[in-house]
Amino acid sequence: MHELRRDPLLGRWIAVLSESVAPSDYDIPPALGKTEQSCILCSGRESETPSEIASIRMNDTLPNKPGWWVRAIPSFKPLFQVEGDLGRRGVGIYDRMNSVGANEIFIESPEHNVKPEDMGLEQMERLITLYRDRITDLSRDLRLRYILIYKNSRVDHGETFIHPISYLMATPVIPKRIKDELENAKQYYEYKERCIFCDIMREEMRVGDRIILETRNFIGFCPYAGSFPFESWIIPKRHSCDFRDITTDEIEDMGFILMSVLKKLRAVFKEDPPLNYFLHTAPNQVPRRNFWHTLGEDFHWHFEIIPRLIRRSGFEWGSGFFILYTSPENAAKYLREVG
Amino acid sequence: MHELRRDPLLGRWIAVLSESVAPSDYDIPPALGKTEQSCILCSGRESETPSEIASIRMNDTLPNKPGWWVRAIPSFKPLFQVEGDLGRRGVGIYDRMNSVGANEIFIESPEHNVKPEDMGLEQMERLITLYRDRITDLSRDLRLRYILIYKNSRVDHGETFIHPISYLMATPVIPKRIKDELENAKQYYEYKERCIFCDIMREEMRVGDRIILETRNFIGFCPYAGSFPFESWIIPKRHSCDFRDITTDEIEDMGFILMSVLKKLRAVFKEDPPLNYFLHTAPNQVPRRNFWHTLGEDFHWHFEIIPRLIRRSGFEWGSGFFILYTSPENAAKYLREVG
Numbered sequence: 001m002h003e004l005r006r007d008p009l010l011g012r013w014i015a016v017l018s019e020s021v022a023p024s025d026y027d028i029p030p031a032l033g034k035t036e037q038s039c040i041l042c043s044g045r046e047s048e049t050p051s052e053i054a055s056i057r058m059n060d061t062l063p064n065k066p067g068w069w070v071r072a073i074p075s076f077k078p079l080f081q082v083e084g085d086l087g088r089r090g091v092g093i094y095d096r097m098n099s100v101g102a103n104e105i106f107i108e109s110p111e112h113n114v115k116p117e118d119m120g121l122e123q124m125e126r127l128i129t130l131y132r133d134r135i136t137d138l139s140r141d142l143r144l145r146y147i148l149i150y151k152n153s154r155v156d157h158g159e160t161f162i163h164p165i166s167y168l169m170a171t172p173v174i175p176k177r178i179k180d181e182l183e184n185a186k187q188y189y190e191y192k193e194r195c196i197f198c199d200i201m202r203e204e205m206r207v208g209d210r211i212i213l214e215t216r217n218f219i220g221f222c223p224y225a226g227s228f229p230f231e232s233w234i235i236p237k238r239h240s241c242d243f244r245d246i247t248t249d250e251i252e253d254m255g256f257i258l259m260s261v262l263k264k265l266r267a268v269f270k271e272d273p274p275l276n277y278f279l280h281t282a283p284n285q286v287p288r289r290n291f292w293h294t295l296g297e298d299f300h301w302h303f304e305i306i307p308r309l310i311r312r313s314g315f316e317w318g319s320g321f322f323i324l325y326t327s328p329e330n331a332a333k334y335l336r337e338v339g
Numbered sequence: 340m341h342e343l344r345r346d347p348l349l350g351r352w353i354a355v356l357s358e359s360v361a362p363s364d365y366d367i368p369p370a371l372g373k374t375e376q377s378c379i380l381c382s383g384r385e386s387e388t389p390s391e392i393a394s395i396r397m398n399d400t401l402p403n404k405p406g407w408w409v410r411a412i413p414s415f416k417p418l419f420q421v422e423g424d425l426g427r428r429g430v431g432i433y434d435r436m437n438s439v440g441a442n443e444i445f446i447e448s449p450e451h452n453v454k455p456e457d458m459g460l461e462q463m464e465r466l467i468t469l470y471r472d473r474i475t476d477l478s479r480d481l482r483l484r485y486i487l488i489y490k491n492s493r494v495d496h497g498e499t500f501i502h503p504i505s506y507l508m509a510t511p512v513i514p515k516r517i518k519d520e521l522e523n524a525k526q527y528y529e530y531k532e533r534c535i536f537c538d539i540m541r542e543e544m545r546v547g548d549r550i551i552l553e554t555r556n557f558i559g560f561c562p563y564a565g566s567f568p569f570e571s572w573i574i575p576k577r578h579s580c581d582f583r584d585i586t587t588d589e590i591e592d593m594g595f596i597l598m599s600v601l602k603k604l605r606a607v608f609k610e611d612p613p614l615n616y617f618l619h620t621a622p623n624q625v626p627r628r629n630f631w632h633t634l635g636e637d638f639h640w641h642f643e644i645i646p647r648l649i650r651r652s653g654f655e656w657g658s659g660f661f662i663l664y665t666s667p668e669n670a671a672k673y674l675r676e677v678g
Contacts, residue, residue, distance in 0.1 A: 001420060002438035004512065012515030015418055015438060079354055079662065081340060093542045094563045099341035152653040169654055173343065176351030177659030203432045224433045280656030282673055308654060314491040315508055317645060318617030320516030323418065 005225035008188070009196060014225050014322045021229065022329040023268045026309040031154055031272055036112075041163040043068070043110035050074040053104060056126045068110065070126045072134055072168070075103035086143055086172055102145055104129060104172040112163050115272070116151075117262035119164070126256035127166070131279065132251070134168055136244045139284040146178055150278035155273035157308060174283050181280060185205070189298030195218060197300030200224075200234055208274040210328045213260060214334040217253040219332050220261050222328035222335070229310065229326040230268070232261050232335065234303040239298030241243060243281035254303075261305060266339040274308040344564035347527070348535060349519050351654070352661060353564045353661045355465035356400055359669040360568065362607045365648040370493055370611055375451075382407070382500040386653065389413040392443060393472060395396030395465045407449065409465045410474055411507070414442035418508070424443060425511055439482055441509040445469060451502050454611070455490075456601035463594035466505070472592065473476040473507055473589070475583045478623040483509040485517055489617035496613035496647060513622050521638060528637030536639030539563075540574055549667045551674045552599060556592040559600050561667035561674070568665040571600050571674065573642040574613070582620035593642075606677040 003016045040048040046064045054072045063066025080101025087098040110125050116124065135147050136208050141177040151166035174182070187194040204210055204221045212220040212232060220234045234257055236250060246254065258277075266272055281301040309325075316322050351500035379387040385403045393411045400406025426437040442510045447466050455463065468666025473524050474486050491498040498504075513521070527535040543560045544548055550572060551559040561571045573596055574590060585593065597616075605611055620640040648664075655661050 001423065002418060004436045004438050006434040008433060010515070010517075013510075013512045039530045079341060084340065093346040093349060093538055094548060099343050129387065146658075148654065148658050150653045151659045158652050167654065169658070171658070171660060172354075173352045173660075175656065175658035175660035179350075180659070196594030199432055206433060223560070249592050276653030276656055278653065280657075305658070311497050314489045314617065315506065317615055318489045318515035318619075318643070319485075319487050319508070319510070320519070321510060321512075322513035323643050336504065 005167060007223075007225040008200065008229070009182050009184055010319060012225075012227075012322075014227055014324050016225075016327050020327050022327040023326075023334055024270070025323075026069060026229070026269070026273075027271055028269055028271060028309065029156065030230040031156065037164070037165050039161065040110050041105075041107050042112050043159060046071075050076070053149065054130065054137070056130055067108070068107075069108040070130045070329055072104050072130060072236065073107065075105055075167075078103040080171065081132075097172060099173050102138055102141075102144065102147075102168065104133075104134060104147075104168040105165045106168065108164040108166060111271075114164060115262075115266075116164050117213075117259045117266065120180065121135070121255050121259065123250070124259055125251050128246070128251045128254055128258075130247055131166075131168075132244060134279070138168075138170050139244065141170070142285065143172055144284055146174045147281075148175070148278060148284050150276060154272060154274045178280060180282070182283070185270060185300075186298045195239055195298060195300050197302065198236060198239055201237065207251050210331050210332045215257050217219070217250045217252050218257045220257050222332040224328060226307040227322035227325065230265065230273075230307045230329075230331045230335070231322060231328075232265070232305040234258060234261065234305070235300065236302070239300060241282040241298075241299040241301060243279060243301040252323045258303065261335070264335045264338050265305070265307060268334045269307075276308065277303055279303055341594060341674040343594045346562075346564040346566070347539065348523055349522050350564075351564075351659060351661075353566055353663050355564075355666050359666045360664040362614060362665075362673055363609070365568070365608070365612075365664075367608055367610060367612055367648065370495065375501070375598075377451050378500065378502050380444075380446050380500060380504065381451050385410075386556070391413070393469065393476070394566045395469055405449070407446075409448070409469045410446040410666075412444050412446065414444055415510035417442040419510065433624065434546075441477055441480075441483065441486075441507065443473060443507040445470065445473075445505045445507065447503040447505060447552070453503055454601075454605075455503050455505075455607065459599065460591070460594050461677050463598055464590050467590045467593055467597075467606050470471060470505075470507075470587055471583060474620070477507075477509050478583065480509070481624065482511055483623055485510050485513045485622050486620075487514070487517075487617060489615060490610060491615055493613045501586075516621060517622070521622070524635045524639075534578055534639050536574060536579055536641065540576065549655065549671045551671050552596065554592050556589045557596045559596050561671040563667060565663065565667060567645040568663055569646045569670045569674070570667075571604070571644040573597060573635070573644070574639065575641070578636075578639060580621040580640060582618060582640040593677065600674070601675045603677050604646060607673045608646075614644060615647065616642055617640055618643040636647065658672060 002018050004013050043066045050073050052071050052073050055068040056070050058070035080099050084100050131149050147170045185196045210221045341357050343352050343600045382405045389412050391410050391412050394407040395409050419438050423439050443553035470488050524535045549560045
């Protein structure tokens with residue numbers, strides 16, 4: 001019989017099929033799309049992009065000139081705009097506000113055709129450092145309540161560029177998915193007086209069969225009741241609610257484990273599966289609803305990687321009850337064992 | 340500037356783009372897939388399906404023989420199974436249970452190639468009657484906490500059959516999406532002492548610009564902060580939390596408005612857009628968490644129709660913050676004005 005599992009963080013139930021679908025049985029279309037050898041995100045074409053917000057670059061090179069390793073620029077088509085006030089107001093019985101916020105693009109490498117997992121550890125460390133720096137900078141803006149870092153892979157699955165990039169989106173409200181995590185983690189903390197993520201990590205290390213790999217500072221694992229087949233999380237062993245507090249040593253280790261998991265996913269599926277990853281960290285300010293009366297003891301930053309292998313059915317959209325076609329134990333086994 | 344709107348029912352924010360995407364600018368692939376002229380769901384091949392659970396049929400015809408108009412059969416590949424106990428238990432720090440429940444298929448017509456919106460009002464009334472009857476029957480099973488009716492369109496978008504069918508899924512837990520609706524509606528009721536759906540309906544009728552059409556007993560409209568472009572809801576004017584209480588007069592009217600909205604969607608998009616619809620009604624029993632201390636005054640059954648016109652981005656999956664590419668006002672205008 002299939003098994004129903006409760007996602008301890010989001011409080012939702014998912015169904016794990018008793019016969020796991022093997023990686024080779026997912027239908028991953030070969031990567032299509034553009035094949036140009038360079039683009040305006042490449043080194044040497046800095047003048048064609050919006051002016052850079054921040055970069056990590058070689059000594060004695062100037063902003064908006066070559067010599068950078070990673071570079072943050074404003075989005076070409078922003079969903080949120082930096083200027084203006086929030087304009088919160090009612091409209092009849094409804095509520096609206098202005099689309100104030102920030103959208104940035106991280107250009108992950110000066111090279112056009114490199115994949116993040118192949119660009120070398122040092123480069124990945126620079127990218128993670130830039131993630132941290134941009135969050136730290138934007139979190140000073142009191143209008144912004146949440147900052148999300150995320151990545152889309154593959155131009156045929158919603159990404160616009162071949163050039164390796166990731167994104168930052170700063171929103172004037174805490175998005176629903178984050179709010180659900182915060183509220184459930186808080187509830188758990190109130191009940192147990194322990195961080196739910198720390199408990200999950202200890203349980204995963206005790207049981208072991210959902211672990212993908214472990215490093216000095218992190219574990220990578222397939223969550224017990226994830227909602228995407230081969231969903232993989234990376235959690236720091238040290239309790240910390242706030243990604244801004246990541247140490248230099250942790251940045252290096254984070255780079256290593258993130259690249260390792262991405263490489264393993266590629267190896268298991270024989271080609272690049274369409275995927276997204278995102279960073280979930282604490283909101284910027286103490287919100288009025290007082291999530292942080294516990295001073296961050298009840299939340300724990302982490303990365304979630306979701307391969308996009310399946311199409312959601314009407315049942316899943318209508319119910320929020322997701323179906324997991326490969327069990328996390330089997331997914332972790334494939335990922336653990338692949339070279 | 341784009342506009343942020345709060346979904347009053349789910350408490351999540353969505354972004355409505357200031358420049359609405361027109362129906363013709365959505366990329367709807369032409370319907371592909373099977374082209375066979377008959378299948379085992381057709382009249383005359385009853386012996387090839389699992390034995391029917393219920394049907395509405397001509398006088399003096401026998402179960403599992405021709406003569407039916409609509410027919411409910413068990414699913415060919417059930418996700419939930421009817422036999423067995425719930426087996427709720429902890430596994431380490433996690434929670435699991437058996438996949439006990441029911442999956443049924445509604446064969447909407449004896450005809451192979453008819454679309455639901457073309458099958459005639461009388462036939463649609465029979466289908467809605469069968470929906471009601473199956474929910475009524477299954478809600479007596481105390482193990483089942485929720486019953487969801489839903490439909491997928493188009494074989495190239497997750498549907499297995501060309502033959503017009505819809506589904507019933509009875510689950511031993513209240514799915515997350517329903518729980519969110521129930522909890523938010525309850526919170527609203529506690530604050531206002533009014534049903535949130537009744538308030539939404541009154542507001543929509545007052546403003547008018549998101550109304551698609553109105554009948555004696557129902558309104559069809561595009562919700563203020565839906566999460567799918569051209570998302571359309573159908574709500575009964577009479578307050579009722581429970582679809583099982585639908586009257587014969589309402590069934591007729593419901594058939595008419597559902598067919599009208601589906602026809603309008605097809606007309607606006609020039610061909611069949613991939614879509615799902617689902618019925619949200621009250622849970623079967625009084626759950627332990629006591630949603631129903633208000634005796635159903637805080638919930639209101641309704642149909643939601645979601646065209647599947649876009650692919651969700653990494654931002655949307657990572658944040659639960661959805662982007663609405665066509666404003667509900669524009670979507671309703673297209674749907675209202677089309678023949």
